[in-house]
Amino acid sequence: MSELVTLTIDGVEIKAEPGTSVLRAALENGIYIPHLCDHPDVSSVGICRVCIIEIEGRRPTVSCKTPVEEGMVVTTSNEELEKTRKINLELLVLNHDYNCQSCAKNSQCKLQELTRYIGLDEERIKAMREPELPHEIDDSNPYYLRDLNKCVLCGICVRTCEEIQGDGCIDFAFRGIKTKISVLGDKPIAESTCVTCGECVTRCPVGALVPRREMEPTYEVETICPFCGCGCAIAVGARGGKLVSSRAVPGSPASGGTLCVKGRFGLSFVNSPERLTKPLIRKDGELVEASWEEAISYVAQKLGQYKGDQFAAIASAKCTTEDNYVMQKFTRAVMETNNIDHCARL
């Protein structure tokens, strides 16, 4: 660890790692500076300009792009700053489709947080508003909705796709008032190279990117994704005995807090009405439901006749380690054969 830098923000002395931005240093020390386009997982770009501050001896500047320096004296709030901030915010929300009550992001929205802190002059905005919402909702992806009428052009999704997922499927397009986030050729997202990892969806600070099939869970349990050998840790949400959500566990050593489409959106097979719920035994050529007692005693009686190398077990790489241990122990110790394998070779 390198030596910490000491600076003063609004008269409070704080210490920070060199290289940290004033914004992140302030937030880490419990000092709020309003901000929208900054996200700890991606690089800072300073485009929303609501995080402006004043540093003694310099012109006002954005705090997310200013690294801390020894002895720096920072002011986060004065009349001038508040005024600029308000104008910057108004520009961002000019055509914002405010309907917080029915918005998926309600109460977790960064824009609400900003509005609360900075305040808006509703009448003034109304007067400037376009009469129609400029964008149609893009519902082409089965797992998330894009409602650009709520987009604040923070670019967090663009940087997420570029820096975290790595493909860079989306970008800013057009200029001025027409600027929007778009894919190549301005097509619906489903026709793009987007792999539906959902990383941008989890980081969008407002209700512009929202999951479609999720519900708020009653509780969450941390477990491991059942799909591939990466072993990403997931926090699975349940409600009424069904799985209703899944998110990455931050800091999971394998995934580093990311997921792919399967771990994030692909767990609903557990809720499928086609799940097997009772043992079945073939009688007169048909599989018919049976009780566990009946099934176990039938299987035990039959397997008793096949001990030795006429028996074989095929275990599963989808089952737990414990399931596999019991299966091979059963094959070897009870069925008296080493005829056991699974699909790993594939």
Place this chain on the structure above:
Amino acid sequence: MAGLATALGSGAMTNTIAEIETSACIMAIGTSTTEAHPIIGYRVKRAVRNGAKLIVANPQEVPLTQFADLHLPLKPGSDVALLMGMARVIIEESLHDQQYIEQRTENFEAFKQSLEAYTPEFVSDMTGLDWNLVVEAARMYAENGPASILYCMGITQHSHGTDNVLAISNLALITGNLGRVSGGVNPLRGQNNVQGACDMGSLPNVFTGYQQVANDEARSKFEMAWGATLSGKPGLTHTEIFDAAYKGDVKAIYLIGENPVLTEANAAHAIEAMDRVEFFIVQDIFLNETAQKADVVLPAASFAEKNGTFVNTERRVQRVRKVVEPVGEAKPDWWITSAIANEMGADGFAYNSAADIFAEITSVTPSYAGISYQRLEEEGSVQWPCPAPDHPGTPILHAEKFATPSGKGKLMPIEYRPSEECCDFDFPLILTTERNLFQFHSTMTRYSEGLDELSGGEYIMINPQDAEKMGISEGDMVEVSSRRGKLQVKARITRRCQPGVASLSFHFAECPTNLLTSAALDPVAKTPETKVCAIKIEKA
């Protein structure tokens, strides 16, 4: 993973997933990482952003290719020629790590001699690659350390998969990339708990922790622990089991959580084998195509309905926790198997929980001895080998010495063996199988709403040149036939496949790709050759 075990004494990923991001060079061979192991794909792309060199060796133009410094579109099945060719360049140009070779490896001279067969002409001929590309790849790999090699199905799924793996470990050994942070040879395992299933001895020749059944000492230890007499004769492999069932030697099969009707190479043969078995038990969460053939079907709890552990591809043991109650009367797999054992009068199956079982596992498995549920609760995860409770676990294998008897990494001479299945006039194309990001080897993804929609169904990918020759256009229904079977599917015309090669994925029951593929076996690992199969395509 027999190959890696021979040379290095272990068959798992040597390094951690996170280390990939700080490698100076990554060679991804036979893996479409972004699709089969997405989050590892993210890390590879981030490594490239940080300046790492990326070599993609793959017959197909897989998505990762667009980030690569070098793409080697080799002929399917010619990996050994490429890898040995690279080794030849490295040694000829003195790019190898002499000190490392002397101190940490053995058999260098024999290995060096075997390289003589891999002349530029021979390697170019076998791989279809310009020799200059091979030279460039060799330099890139050897000059940018630490370098990590990633590989998966593509490389093990050949009748000579074991040789492929040995050729990879040779490359890493001569450049000193084993036992080094951000280096290593890293097999990316397919399903979530392949590593755990192997570690537990769901294999015909080993008990837990790769203790050989043929080893008297190991066997008597397990006989003591389990209170049973055990056979020292290695059992049958997956494919051999179906062969034996076909012949009538295996009469009863107990199958858990697999769907061989869909996934078995040469599926027609496997289906016939299942029909011939006298007693067939299937334990699954769905009544899939295979379960429909069973005499008894036992309803299993899904991953979200039980406790236990999964072990990921970097040997990391992690806790699986119950989220909801099992549907209907479904039960955890261990509970069902134990109930059968108890009913048969066996001792040693009176487990009350997954935790009971894990405690028994650690008592008989030296590489797991230091792990406990309590530790996993406190630390989140532990990477084996972890021989004692105060041992921190092992992120990087072979750091001090190799797990071979001599403690040295063995360089292996390899003779080139072409793929068993060859093209001819009647079957002019090579078919390879592969997976799609949105589908996964089995039924689970089919029952998750939305994934089907994204995957765009099953299709065969054909290069535009071949398509033109055969008069096939995008979206046409075509009939694909091999020496073993045929099927109908939609055509997708794409440069992702090189001329002469077509590719299908194997996920949907409606289109069982593996009806077409070959069951020629790798003589050591006994992996069926589902990656190479000669076919012809006609408009349906």
